[in-house]
Amino acid sequence: MAVTVFTPSERLAPFVRVFEVMETQEEMTRVLIPEPSIVIGFRFRGASQLVEGGEARTVPDSVISGLRVSARRMRTLAGSGIILAKFRAGGAAFFFDTPMHLLFGETLALDSLVPRAQVDRVASRIADAGDDARRVALLDAFLLSRLRPHAVPGAVQAAVQALQSEPGAVRIARLARDLGLSQDALEKGFRRAVGASPKRLASILRLKSAVSAYRPGMRLSQLAHEAGYYDQSHFNRELRAAVGEAPTRLLGSSDYC
Known part of the structure; x- marks a missing residue:
């Protein structure tokens, strides 16, 4: 798995810790250690599945994951790519109206929090982007459009x-x-x-x-x-x-x- 890390823009940096673009050449299953903050992702290629209790559940291409105390097993198909925004602890609340505790332990489609038309528009642009820097710029702009500074x-x-x-x-x-x-x-x-x-x-x-x-x-x-x-x-x-x-x-x- 190749992971490329990007720094958020100056306005976004107080709320978003890092952007990561993750790409796989071969199918793999990895243990995801619990993150100390909310994470959103836009998959621009391939697919992934959460493997729990012997069953595999396909993860939405545009996704938001709440905090959790237990690890997850994620199977990622060969040739997959996703861009993640890992918020700082408490950072996601500046962008979404939903009380963050309602996301605890959940992995949900992002359009359960954001109008589907907005999610689809950003996802399409990210998928069509020619390189990772452009993908990061699109996700950065999407988040800035939702920023509520005093939330x-x-x-x-x-x-x-x-x-x-x-x-x-x-x-x-x-x-x-x-x-x-x-x-x-x-x-x-x-x-x-x-x-x-x-x-x-x-x-x-x-x-x-x-x-x-x-x-x-x-x-x-x-x-x-x-x-x-x-x-x-x-x-x-x-x-x-x-x-x-x-x-x-x-x-x-x-x-x-």
Whole structure:
């Protein structure tokens, strides 16, 4: 699989972490580690399927995926290509009216949130684009056309930043007090904007950080400590719960992303 990474435009960068264009020459199945934010994608070639419980379900060509705490297995057909926009935590709420927590664990057609005519128009232009840079420019422009700059309360944005800084150390009750909110009010606003509770986001951030930081030969105790886990056993339990495999088995392979 070839992955090309692009930086969003200056106006979009506060909300979108990265664009990725992914292309496959051969059919492959990979484990998708939970992302700490909403992801949208436009497939411009080929097809993919989610493999769950022994069954394969075709993924819509224009798709939005909510936060989740468990990994997914994705089978991608040979010759496929897709462009992804990976939002920052809480970033997707600036572009879509739907409360983000309603997307938790879901992989849906994008036209369930955006008028089908708009989705079809952008998808057609992306499919007809001559190169990846043009595809990125089209997706960037589509998102900018939907941007609502004041959609997420400042307190929720501050809470997201605090969790990203120290996902293993932040206490939600104290954070709410520091922001002048009740814990209940913070958690409700957080779930609506981010797509999961603060506790769940912290768990996803830790896991993604650990898996992304792993290098062959690295001690798992060091990996767990640097990602914010209490100890290696804590990391082992959370990774096994999310992926269904022991860390040594998953990290020793190349079948995840």
